[in-house]
Structure formats: structure tokens, C-alpha cells
Amino acid sequence: MAENSVVTDVNPSADVTVHRRRVVVIGAGQAGLSAAYFLKRAGLRPGVDLEVLDANPTAGGAWSHRWDALTFDHVNGLHDLPDSRLGAADPAEPARDVVTRYYGRYEQEKGLGVQRPWRVRSVRAVDDPGARFRVVAERPDGALREYAAGAVVSATGTWDQPYVPWYRGRFGGRQLTTRDFTAPGDFAGRRVLVVGGGISAIQFVQLLDEHGVDTLWSTRTPPRWRDCPFDTEAGLGVENRVAARTRAGLRPRSVVAETGLPTSPSVLDAIDRGVLVSRGPIRALTSDGVDFADGTHEAVDVILWATGFRASLSHLAPLGIRERTGGVVMADDDVSVVKAPGVSLVGYGRSASTLGATRAGRRAARRAVDFTADLG
Structure with a gap:
């Protein structure tokens, strides 16, 4: 495919040059970078046959938006990118800085030519x-x-689509989601309700408590604490359950719904002190707080919705790939979209972890190369 040749029959905007690329990768997080690496290794030239587009102003994907207090020792695992090693990292350094530096170095060393912010x-x-x-x-x-x-190859993750459940009533105080959080000091002197049953929620509760913030915790169902190690066999079981859902076109469930919540000495201590004890589900919002399902009411100043994310797929809406169930029917390779041959999703469903994203990047690259063999 010749670079910068003008296409006359794809209804482009007036006076806009349409660039021809054999493969376009959308997103430069773990999944997108992995796919781009394997595409380049297969012979595609960045800026000629291959284009990697990223919406963020810097490297790092969703990690570039994380808050300072999320240090690397609180990260739930980060797998190496293909043909690369993260190396030793300071556990007390913000995870955002560690990952942004690593991804940026990777882009440069592998010559992936990421275009941003697009x-x-x-x-x-x-x-x-x-x-x-x-x-x-x-x-x-x-x-x-x-x-x-x-x-x-779509590798857009979930960061742009925070999920906030609907409740009857209206809250008059401040509301924010995980992606809006900046620092625990922002909540000094305020009473905060953290809503959500995942790892981010328990990290927020602990972090706010450590900084003297009066904090409550609400979960829709009782917390699912995991008292056994999460080994390879358990991980494979989770992947298989996730794959079964996505192959059926069902929306992927939350991580904690599949894995349970890990415990640690600090978590167990917080449970013993009554900090990490859920007040149960919310029944309704009120102007000054929330009514809980147990009939009690609590006045709060802030609600922090740590209630997860949905896949960022709005850019694929014209392809009509979403099912009424909210998911996308995936092929048995767990990257190919059944309703849109030639489109791969990486970092979705089975490949939502950094390890899964790396492996999915390889498969997606292979599918894209095979699918476009007649165009090369």
C-alpha cells in the first residue's frame, strides 16, 4: 500500500488526504504496543504499512492518568512487553511514572512510531x-x-468508560469516579463514601483512612476475600470462564467477580479495625448522603464511585458488532471479532490483564497479517 495515496471512494472529508496503511493499531497501552511490535517483526513498516494511534499526550496508556499515591508496590502485577524487560523498579515510586517511562522507552527502542494525541x-x-x-x-x-x-487492531482498554450504577434519588455533594481521583489530601475534612467491590475500592478506602479521612465503604454484595494463592491453575480457570462469556457475546464480568479480593497483612488489619467492612448495598441517594438497604442512612460529603469500567468500543459502533447483551462475539482465538472480519480486540475479555494483552497482541498481529496478505 503506497503511503499517503488518496482514496476517492471511502467518502473522505473535503480536502483531507487519506493515508493507506495495511494495519492500523488503535491504542498504545500494553496490548497495542505488543500488537505493534509483532506487526513490525512480521515486516510491516511504521508510518508506511503500519500506523499506531494513541489518544494520550504521552506514553503510558491508562497508567499515565493514575494518581501519585498509587505506588508501584500496590500494582497488581505488570507483565513485560515482548522482547523487553521492565527491570528493577522502586516500589515507592508512583506506578504512573514507572510504567510511562517503560512504555516510552519501549516505543523508542522498537521504533514503533506512535502517533499522538490522535x-x-x-x-x-x-x-x-x-x-x-x-x-x-x-x-x-x-x-x-x-x-x-x-x-x-483495537486496543483501547476501558479507562475512558467508567461505570456508575443507577440509583433512585439525587445526591447533592461531590461525585467522582476512579479516573477522577488525584490525591487523598483533596478530601481533608470531608466524609467520603467509597462504592465498589474491587481492588481499586479497597485501595481507596485504605489510602483515605491512612490520611485521616472519615471513610465508609459500600458494596453491592459481601466482599469476596480470597484466602488462597492465585496460582497458574486458578488464572487459567479465570481466563477460560472469561473466554466462554466473550465467545457467547456476553459482556466481560469484573475482575473481582472472577478472582476474588486478595488479602495481605495491611488488608487483614484494616478488616480487624473495621475500616474494610462493607455497609452493604445502597438503596437510594439523598441530597446529603445515601440510604442503605439495611434501612440506615449516612450523611456524606463525597461519593467515590470505584465501580469499574466498560470496554471503550464507541469508535467501532459503525461496524455494528455489539450484541444486545452488551458484549461482542469473539472467535475461538479470543481476539477476532466474528461480525467484523479483519478487526481484532486486544486487552478485551480474556486479554484484559497485562500478561493476556501481550499474548493477544501476538495473535492479533498474526491474524492481521494473514487477513491482509493480498494487500501487501
Whole structure:
């Protein structure tokens, strides 16, 4: 595919040059970088046959948005990128800085030519003998880029889609989600309700308590503490259950729903002190707080919704791949989208972990190369 050739039959915007690429990778987190690495190793040239687009202004993917107090020793595992080693990291350094530095170094060392900040707005199928998809990306200043691509690897993760459950009533105080959190000091002198049953929620509760913030915790169901090690066999079981759901087109469940919550000495101490004890589910919001299902009411100043995320797939809406169940039907390779041949999802479902994302990147690259063999 020749670089920067103009396509006349994909309905491009007026006076916009449409760049031809054999494969476009959307997102430069763990999954996207892994896919890009294997595509380049297969012979695709960044900026000529391959384009990697990322919406963030810097390297690091979703990690670049994490808060200072999330130090690397609180990270639930980070797998090495392919043909690379993270090496020793200071456990007291913010995880954001560790990962952003590592991913940035990787992009440079592997020559992946990541283009940023470009947010992909849409991916459409086209009837073009030289391409199968039209990809439209937008820069923060409103500038547009359009690509004619033979295949698309979508690695957009979940950070852009925080999930907040609906409750009857209206709360008059401040509300924020995990992605809005900056520092525990922001809540000094306020009473905070943390909602959610995952790892982020228990980290928030502990962090706020450590900084003297009056904190309550609410979970929809009783916390599922895991009192056994999460070994390879357990991990494989989780992956198989997740794969069964995505192959059926069901929405992936939350991580904790599959793995349970890990315990540690600090977690056990917080439980003993009554800090990590859930007040149970919320029944309704009120102007000054919440009513719980047990009939009690608590006045709070802030609600922190640590209630998880949904996959960021809005850019793929024109392809009509979402089922009524909210999921996407995945093929047996767990990366190929059944309803859109040539589109791969990595970092989705089975490949949502950093280890799974690395392995999925390899599979997605192989599928993209095979799918576009007639275009090379």
C-alpha cells in the first residue's frame, strides 16, 4: 500500500488526504504496543504499512492518568512487553511514572512510531479493492486524519468508560469516579463514601483512612476475600470462564467477580479495625448522603464511585458488532471479532490483564497479517 495515496471512494472529508496503511493499531497501552511490535517483526513498516494511534499526550496508556499515591508496590502485577524487560523498579515510586517511562522507552527502542494525541472517532467498513476499513482520528485541536486500512487492531482498554450504577434519588455533594481521583489530601475534612467491590475500592478506602479521612465503604454484595494463592491453575480457570462469556457475546464480568479480593497483612488489619467492612448495598441517594438497604442512612460529603469500567468500543459502533447483551462475539482465538472480519480486540475479555494483552497482541498481529496478505 503506497503511503499517503488518496482514496476517492471511502467518502473522505473535503480536502483531507487519506493515508493507506495495511494495519492500523488503535491504542498504545500494553496490548497495542505488543500488537505493534509483532506487526513490525512480521515486516510491516511504521508510518508506511503500519500506523499506531494513541489518544494520550504521552506514553503510558491508562497508567499515565493514575494518581501519585498509587505506588508501584500496590500494582497488581505488570507483565513485560515482548522482547523487553521492565527491570528493577522502586516500589515507592508512583506506578504512573514507572510504567510511562517503560512504555516510552519501549516505543523508542522498537521504533514503533506512535502517533499522538490522535483519538479514533470511528471505524467503518468500505468497499475498496485496496482497503477494507476507513479510520477517522481527531486531535484535540480538531484536526482530522483519515486512514484506509486493510485490518484494524483495537486496543483501547476501558479507562475512558467508567461505570456508575443507577440509583433512585439525587445526591447533592461531590461525585467522582476512579479516573477522577488525584490525591487523598483533596478530601481533608470531608466524609467520603467509597462504592465498589474491587481492588481499586479497597485501595481507596485504605489510602483515605491512612490520611485521616472519615471513610465508609459500600458494596453491592459481601466482599469476596480470597484466602488462597492465585496460582497458574486458578488464572487459567479465570481466563477460560472469561473466554466462554466473550465467545457467547456476553459482556466481560469484573475482575473481582472472577478472582476474588486478595488479602495481605495491611488488608487483614484494616478488616480487624473495621475500616474494610462493607455497609452493604445502597438503596437510594439523598441530597446529603445515601440510604442503605439495611434501612440506615449516612450523611456524606463525597461519593467515590470505584465501580469499574466498560470496554471503550464507541469508535467501532459503525461496524455494528455489539450484541444486545452488551458484549461482542469473539472467535475461538479470543481476539477476532466474528461480525467484523479483519478487526481484532486486544486487552478485551480474556486479554484484559497485562500478561493476556501481550499474548493477544501476538495473535492479533498474526491474524492481521494473514487477513491482509493480498494487500501487501
